[in-house]
Amino acid sequence: MKKILIVDDEQDIVESLKFVLEAADYICYCAYNGEDGLKLAKEIMPDIIILDVMMPKINGYKISRLLKYDNKYKNIPILMITARSQEEDKLIGEETGADEYITKPFDLDDVVKIVNRYLGQ
Amino acid sequence: MGKILFISNRLEKIQQYSEIFNKKPYEFFTSSDENAIFEIVEINNPDIIIFDHSFDNIKQLIKKLKSVTTSTSFIFLTQNGNIENDITKYINAFLTEEMSDELVLSTVAVNLKTKHSLEQLSDTNKNLADSLYRLNVLYSTSSQFAGSLDKEKLINYMIEGLDKSLSFDLTCTLCTEDEPVLLLNSLYEISDELLSALKLRTVLNYKSLFEDKKPPFEIEADTLKVVKTVKYPANRFTFTLFQYDNMFAPISLGDNFFGCIEIFKETPFTSDDATCFQTIAQQVSLPLKSATLYQEIMETNLKLEKLERLKSEFISIVSHELRTPLTAIKNSLDILSGGRCGDINESGQKFLSMAQRNVQRLAGIINDLLDLSKIEAGKMDYHFANMNIHSVIDYVKSSLSVMAKEKGLNLIAEETPDLPDIYADSQRLEQVLTNLVSNAIKFTPEGKNIIIRSHTADASQLNTPDCFKEDIQKLQGKYIVVCVEDQGIGIAEKDLLRAFDKFAQIENSLSRKVGGSGLGLPIAKQLLQAHNGAIWCESELNKGSRFYFAIPINIVPAKMEKNLILN
Numbered sequence: 001m002k003k004i005l006i007v008d009d010e011q012d013i014v015e016s017l018k019f020v021l022e023a024a025d026y027i028c029y030c031a032y033n034g035e036d037g038l039k040l041a042k043e044i045m046p047d048i049i050i051l052d053v054m055m056p057k058i059n060g061y062k063i064s065r066l067l068k069y070d071n072k073y074k075n076i077p078i079l080m081i082t083a084r085s086q087e088e089d090k091l092i093g094e095e096t097g098a099d100e101y102i103t104k105p106f107d108l109d110d111v112v113k114i115v116n117r118y119l120g121q
Numbered sequence: 122m123g124k125i126l127f128i129s130n131r132l133e134k135i136q137q138y139s140e141i142f143n144k145k146p147y148e149f150f151t152s153s154d155e156n157a158i159f160e161i162v163e164i165n166n167p168d169i170i171i172f173d174h175s176f177d178n179i180k181q182l183i184k185k186l187k188s189v190t191t192s193t194s195f196i197f198l199t200q201n202g203n204i205e206n207d208i209t210k211y212i213n214a215f216l217t218e219e220m221s222d223e224l225v226l227s228t229v230a231v232n233l234k235t236k237h238s239l240e241q242l243s244d245t246n247k248n249l250a251d252s253l254y255r256l257n258v259l260y261s262t263s264s265q266f267a268g269s270l271d272k273e274k275l276i277n278y279m280i281e282g283l284d285k286s287l288s289f290d291l292t293c294t295l296c297t298e299d300e301p302v303l304l305l306n307s308l309y310e311i312s313d314e315l316l317s318a319l320k321l322r323t324v325l326n327y328k329s330l331f332e333d334k335k336p337p338f339e340i341e342a343d344t345l346k347v348v349k350t351v352k353y354p355a356n357r358f359t360f361t362l363f364q365y366d367n368m369f370a371p372i373s374l375g376d377n378f379f380g381c382i383e384i385f386k387e388t389p390f391t392s393d394d395a396t397c398f399q400t401i402a403q404q405v406s407l408p409l410k411s412a413t414l415y416q417e418i419m420e421t422n423l424k425l426e427k428l429e430r431l432k433s434e435f436i437s438i439v440s441h442e443l444r445t446p447l448t449a450i451k452n453s454l455d456i457l458s459g460g461r462c463g464d465i466n467e468s469g470q471k472f473l474s475m476a477q478r479n480v481q482r483l484a485g486i487i488n489d490l491l492d493l494s495k496i497e498a499g500k501m502d503y504h505f506a507n508m509n510i511h512s513v514i515d516y517v518k519s520s521l522s523v524m525a526k527e528k529g530l531n532l533i534a535e536e537t538p539d540l541p542d543i544y545a546d547s548q549r550l551e552q553v554l555t556n557l558v559s560n561a562i563k564f565t566p567e568g569k570n571i572i573i574r575s576h577t578a579d580a581s582q583l584n585t586p587d588c589f590k591e592d593i594q595k596l597q598g599k600y601i602v603v604c605v606e607d608q609g610i611g612i613a614e615k616d617l618l619r620a621f622d623k624f625a626q627i628e629n630s631l632s633r634k635v636g637g638s639g640l641g642l643p644i645a646k647q648l649l650q651a652h653n654g655a656i657w658c659e660s661e662l663n664k665g666s667r668f669y670f671a672i673p674i675n676i677v678p679a680k681m682e683k684n685l686i687l688n
Binding site (some may be wrong): 010012013016017019020023082087103104105107108109 | 441442445446447448449451452453455461480484513554
């Protein structure tokens with residue numbers, strides 16, 4: 001089964017994402033701040049990362065940049081989720097190498113569809 | 122009264138003329154010594170000099186005397202009426218040897234009278250010229266006052282005006298704005314001791330203005346700030362300055378106190394000087410008031426701009442922060458209503474749908490708030506491209522037909538084929554049209570029609586209610602006009618314009634029932650302005666509304682044109 005890493009400091013959102021993705025037969029790993037998220041990503045080598053932007057310690061942009069500039073992890077798709085929707089934020093997200101970018105409030109089914117597309121399920 | 126000098130070396134003539142003039146109202150001098158003549162002229166400044174033709178080198182003497190006298194009349198005593206031509210140009214009148222004493226006396230008297238009249242005329246002329254100059258100064262000072270809203274400049278113009286019209290030696294101007302300051306404009310340098318005395322005098326003058334009342338500002342001579350401007354620093358004033366003539370006047374700021382001015386001059390001031398001084402000191406009052414108001418307006422504007430910016434930032438931050446909890450609620454509702462946690466009974470499903478609908482609504486309001494704050498902060502991004510309005514109408518029709526159908530409404534698009542392309546941001550136009558059509562759906566009762574129409578029109582053909590005339594007047598050339606017509610509750614004519622105001626959802630129980638942020642139309646208006654277009658509506662209560670928007674054909678908006686050229 002494919003592994004998904006969810007990194008978001010909002011536990012309620014993590015919980016709902018975990019619920020629908022597990023129902024879609026994925027194994028979910030969760031982290032509630034940037035530092036733990038980065039550590040866990042390197043540890044478990046997930047098949048996709050769902051990443052929030054505004055987080056304590058290390059923000060989503062930085063995690064994305066660190067992973068995408070590292071040959072070992074650069075092929076892991078990153079789906080960036082944020083409450084910010086301004087165009088310039090989107091550009092920053094793209095520059096830091098995020099593969100997808102969705103804005104809160106998002107549709108859980110859309111997230112599952114994107115994950116399925118990347119992981120071929 | 123007249124002073125007469127007779128220049129002759131003939132004793133009999135001197136005697137004859139002495140007899141004629143040695144009586145009142147004349148003061149008579151005679152001389153036959155060339156050197157003494159100049160002394161007499163210098164000391165006595167005679168009104169008339171009579172030259173005897175027999176005097177040696179008479180022509181040279183006349184020329185010399187002409188050069189040292191200004192207003193003296195020259196009379197020449199001729200021999201047998203003979204006159205040399207080059208003498209006539211220096212001479213005012215002639216006498217002859219044969220003239221009787223009476224005739225000599227009357228000739229001199231007439232000349233004296235003429236001379237006095239000329240002097241009077243000259244004085245009057247001089248006074249007139251002075252008055253004219255002063256008027257000019259007053260006029261140019263008033264013009265300067267009218268042209269400035271800077272208090273410092275206004276005070277400088279006042280002092281300049283006083284200098285030009287009164288040529289003062291020193292002015293002490295006390296200004297009480299913010300920090301009290303004494304402006305000294307002096308002809309010569311002022312010693313420290315004299316400066317202390319002037320400061321003390323100014324403070325006493327200031328306090329005297331308020332008699333027994335408390336002055337509006339606490340001003341002490343020791344701590345009073347001084348700004349000194351000296352014209353000729355090589356010279357110094359002494360304490361004799363206090364013996365100079367002086368004038369003093371308060372300076373008001375509209376109805377309030379602003380400061381006071383004292384002016385010193387070595388020669389005495391005339392009553393005209395006093396009038397001029399008072400006029401200039403009073404004239405500055407109104408411009409000072411205007412300058413204060415202007416300053417207040419500028420400060421208020423700055424504060425308002427800051428508040429506006431803070432408001433936009435606040436809305437932006439709050440909107441972002443609201444999205445996170447909203448996402449958690451939406452996700453939970455989606456999980457529950459999707460039956461992922463087990464079956465939900467019918468009434469449970471009904472309440473879940475209600476919650477989902479309101480989450481959707483809340484998300485819409487947050488998006489509207491964000492859009493508006495972005496537009497107001499000038500941060501809205503537009504992606505202009507050549508496009509056709511049909512694509513926008515088709516998209517909105519297909520995305521909202523389900524919503525219309527659910528409400529039992531017919532959503533119809535009556536389009537004119539082959540409409541020309543426009544240069545616009547299709548996403549923003551979809552946003553505008555979606556807003557208009559969803560409003561129409563909200564406000565139209567079941568079984569009625571909503572029609573979307575499109576056509577081309579010249580700006581001059583556009584007909585709108587009076588309240589939108591101002592917006593439409595700005596349009597020029599050809600436009601694509603889109604109209605959304607409904608058969609809903611309509612808007613009263615007096616409320617038409619208000620529909621496009623922020624948060625001004627028209628007071629109506631139905632509008633409260635259907636909800637909304639009330640920001641859709643203001644956003645649409647701003648989006649169309651960014652397209653150099655316009656939006657307006659026609660409506661009648663209970664008979665439905667027609668909302669129109671117009672987009673220019675083949676016109677690249679100015680802002681985009683610049684970017685295109687750069688690219």
